[in-house]
Structures are given as structure tokens and as C-alpha cells.
Amino acid sequence: MSLSKKTKIITIILISLAFAGYGVYNYTYKAHKTIDELELKYSGTSEVFLKKIKTNAKHWQNVVVQLNGTITAKDNKGITLNHSTYCQLDDVALLPSLEIAQKVTIKGRMIGYDDLLEEVKIDQTIIKN
Amino acid sequence: MKTLILLLALLITSFASAQKYFTKTGTTAFKASVEAFEPIEAVNESTTAILNTQTGAIATLLFVKAFHFEIALMEEHFNENYMDSDKFPKATFKGQLDGFSMDLLSNADKEFTLKGILTIRGKTKAIETVAKIKNGDGNITLVSSFSVSPHDFDIAIPNIVRTKIAKDITIKLCYELVQKN
Numbered sequence: 001m002s003l004s005k006k007t008k009i010i011t012i013i014l015i016s017l018a019f020a021g022y023g024v025y026n027y028t029y030k031a032h033k034t035i036d037e038l039e040l041k042y043s044g045t046s047e048v049f050l051k052k053i054k055t056n057a058k059h060w061q062n063v064v065v066q067l068n069g070t071i072t073a074k075d076n077k078g079i080t081l082n083h084s085t086y087c088q089l090d091d092v093a094l095l096p097s098l099e100i101a102q103k104v105t106i107k108g109r110m111i112g113y114d115d116l117l118e119e120v121k122i123d124q125t126i127i128k129n
Numbered sequence: 130m131k132t133l134i135l136l137l138a139l140l141i142t143s144f145a146s147a148q149k150y151f152t153k154t155g156t157t158a159f160k161a162s163v164e165a166f167e168p169i170e171a172v173n174e175s176t177t178a179i180l181n182t183q184t185g186a187i188a189t190l191l192f193v194k195a196f197h198f199e200i201a202l203m204e205e206h207f208n209e210n211y212m213d214s215d216k217f218p219k220a221t222f223k224g225q226l227d228g229f230s231m232d233l234l235s236n237a238d239k240e241f242t243l244k245g246i247l248t249i250r251g252k253t254k255a256i257e258t259v260a261k262i263k264n265g266d267g268n269i270t271l272v273s274s275f276s277v278s279p280h281d282f283d284i285a286i287p288n289i290v291r292t293k294i295a296k297d298i299t300i301k302l303c304y305e306l307v308q309k310n
Contacts, residue, residue, distance in 0.1 A: 032201045061218050062194045075307075077154040086153055088175055112192040112218055116177050117153065123175050123195060 035090070035107055035124050038064045042110075045069060046081045046120070053120060057113050066107045066128065071100050078125065081106070086114070087125040094127055105129045148183040150269050150306035152176070157191055161279075161298040169203065169294060171196040178304040180269065185229030187245065187271075189222045189304075211284050217250045226260060234264035243273055249282045269306040274299060 003011070042049060042060070046069035053060050069081030078088040079098055087106050089095065098104065108125035155176035161169040173196045178189040193214040198204040208214040224245020233239055238261040247256050260273040276297040279286055286294050 028200070028202055030201050032197075032204075058215075058218075061192075061215070075153070088154055111175060111195045114153075114177050114190060116179055116188055116190045117151070121153070121175060121177075121192065 035064055035109060035126055038109075040064050040066055040107070042066070046085045050082075050084050050120060053110075053113050060110055061112055063110050064107065065110050065122070066105065067122075068103070068105050071098060071102050071104060074098065074100060079104075079106075080119070084118075085120040085122060086117075088121075088123040090124045090126050098127070149179055149181055149309040151179040151309045152304050152306050155189070155302065155304035157189075157300065157302050159196075159298055159300045161295045163293055163295050166293045167200070167203075171198045171204070171207065173197070176302075176304065178271070178302075178306065179309070180226075180271070180306055182229070182231045182269075185226035185241075187222070187224045187226060187243070189302075191220050192218055193220055194218065211279070211286075213250060220247070220249045222247045222256070224256070226262070229262075231264070234262060234269065236263055236265045238263050238272075247277070249277075250284065252282045254281045267308065271304045271306065272302065274301040276300065 041063035042052070043066040046067040049060075049065060049067055067081060067085065067087075069085060071079050071081060072083045073080035074095065076095070077092060078086060079095075080086050081104070087108055090108075105128040106122070106125050107128050108122040111121050111123055113119075114121045154174055155178045156172060156174050157176045158172045159170065163169075173191050175195045176189055176191040178187065180187050193212045194208055196204070196207065198207065222245055224243055227242040227244065229241055240259050240261055242257065243260040244255070244257045247254050254277060256275050256277075258273055258275040260271055262269060262271050264270075276299045278297055279294070
């Protein structure tokens with residue numbers, strides 16, 4: 001049994017509509033990118049990074065950074081590196097394993113320089129070592 | 130004499146700093162949903178808030194890009210098309226709790242009038258609302274809400290989405306403040 005021309009055209013239209021619909025859905029409901037999927041813009045010590053921010057704060061907003069530093073404080077959501085960089089953890093269950101004075105490498109998203117508390121603010125932090 | 134003055138100055142500063150309660154991870158959420166459409170709401174869990182318990186003065190600061198939406202594309206549009214957050218990364222609120230005193234707080238909510246200036250996209254708006262405050266285990270919890278309109282901050286909503294975004298946007302705050310050393 002061969003399909004009529006009309007049926008073929010309708011089938012092709014329906015299939016392309018289904019593909020288009022799938023594409024639109026994927027575009028609209030695409031997932032958030034994780035920290036590891038985003039491009040790393042700075043890697044180094046938290047002190048040097050602080051100096052860079054102080055000279056050009058706007059350039060460093062909303063970028064992924066990897067920082068080395070010493071933990072100087074802890075609260076129930078994150079850690080502070082070298083008295084100047086607050087890192088809000090992605091997974092707070094890691095907090096008990098982090099100690100004050102411990103050296104760590106973190107990766108997270110720099111959200112901005114908090115001038116109320118005069119510190120760098122990083123969220124979605126993951127511990128690299 | 131100089132040492133005495135220095136000592137006094139040191140004492141005063143340590144006394145003054147002991148009067149501050151703060152958080153770095155306060156929750157600020159907003160809702161601009163219209164029924165029957167995709168919910169438009171986002172949460173910022175990295176809000177800095179400082180309360181001077183001697184004067185009742187409040188200062189808060191948040192980064193617009195730290196608002197998290199359920200839908201990634203909505204977050205992109207929010208930052209690029211509406212909030213222009215590359216140009217205006219911060220939103221701030223500076224205000225005052227009327228008649229605030231630590232002595233009035235207990236572990237039950239107490240209501241205070243909160244007045245202040247909200248700055249978004251470099252535009253300011255006077256806010257007056259009620260804040261519920263309690264003091265439990267040495268931590269102060271401040272909960273409040275108020276509404277604003279996109280128009281207040283010169284945020285243009287294109288015609289095509291106008292019916293899907295609420296005219297009044299409700300902003301809710303919940304800050305758990307701990308004593309600042």
C-alpha cells in the first residue's frame with residue numbers, strides 16, 4: 001500500500017512540528033550550568049584576586065574563579081578565606097570536614113564585592129582538594 | 130594622656146561593633162507571577178544585611194545576578210533584558226526600624242514599622258512596611274515583605290509579555306542575624 005501524496009506531506013509536517021516543539025522545549029527549559037561546566041576566568045590565591053577586584057570590580061562580576069587560601073572563619077552556610085573572601089558552599093554538608101586554619105582550593109562563582117562587609121562574595125562554592 | 134585616649138577610643142569602637150547583628154546569607158525572594166502562566170519567581174540566598182541594634186538602622190545589599198530562577202532562560206532574560214545587571218549589579222536598602230530596642234524583643238514575633246530607601250537599577254523608592262522581629266537563642270530573625278512595581282525602577286516590560294508579568298511584584302525578606310564580633 002503506497003501512501004497518497006497528501007498523507008506524506010501531512011506526515012512530514014507533523015514530524016517536523018514535533019522536532020520543532022522538542023527544540024523549543026529544550027531551549028526554554030534548558031538546565032542551569034554547573035560551576036564545572038562554566039569557563040574558569042581566574043585561578044590563583046585569594047589575596048591576589050582581591051587586589052584585582054579592587055582595581056576593576058566590574059570586570060570580575062559573575063565569573064567562575066578558582067582560589068587558594070586559608071580558612072579564617074566558618075558559619076552555617078560557608079567559609080571565609082584570608083579574612084576577605086566569603087564562599088557560600090554549594091553543599092553545606094561539607095562544612096564539618098572544613099577546619100579553621102586549613103588550606104583549601106575552592107571553585108565558585110564570584111558574585112561581587114560586598115562593600116557593606118568589605119569582602120569578596122562567592123557562591124555555588126565547591127571544594128577542590 | 131595619649132594612651133588613655135587611645136584606650137578609650139578602642140573601648141568605644143569595640144562597644145559600638147558589639148551592637149551590630151548581621152548575615153551574609155539572608156533570603157530575599159520576589160514573585161511577579163500571574164495566575165495561569167509560568168510562575169515568575171526567584172530567590173537570592175546571598176543577601177548581606179546589617180542591623181544596628183542600638184539605633185534600629187538597617188542596611189542590606191544584594192547582587193542581582195545571585196537571584197536564582199527555576200528556569201535558566203528566565204534568569205538570563207531577567208538579568209539581560211529587565212534588570213540590566215551588568216550595568217547595575219547591586220540592589221540596596223537602607224532603612225530604619227521605628228522605636229526599635231533590643232529590650233522589646235522576645236522569642237515571639239514583634240512588629241515594627243520599617244521605613245527606608247530601596248535602590249534598584251540606580252533608581253530609588255521610599256518603602257514603608259512592617260517587619261516581624263524575634264530574638265531566639267541570641268539570633269535575631271527579621272521577616273518582612275512589601276511590593277513594588279517595575280515602573281518604579283524604569284523597567285520596561287514589552288507588550289508581548291505584559292499580561293504574564295504581575296503589575297505588583299512582591300518582595301519577601303527573611304534574615305537571620307547573628308552578633309557581629
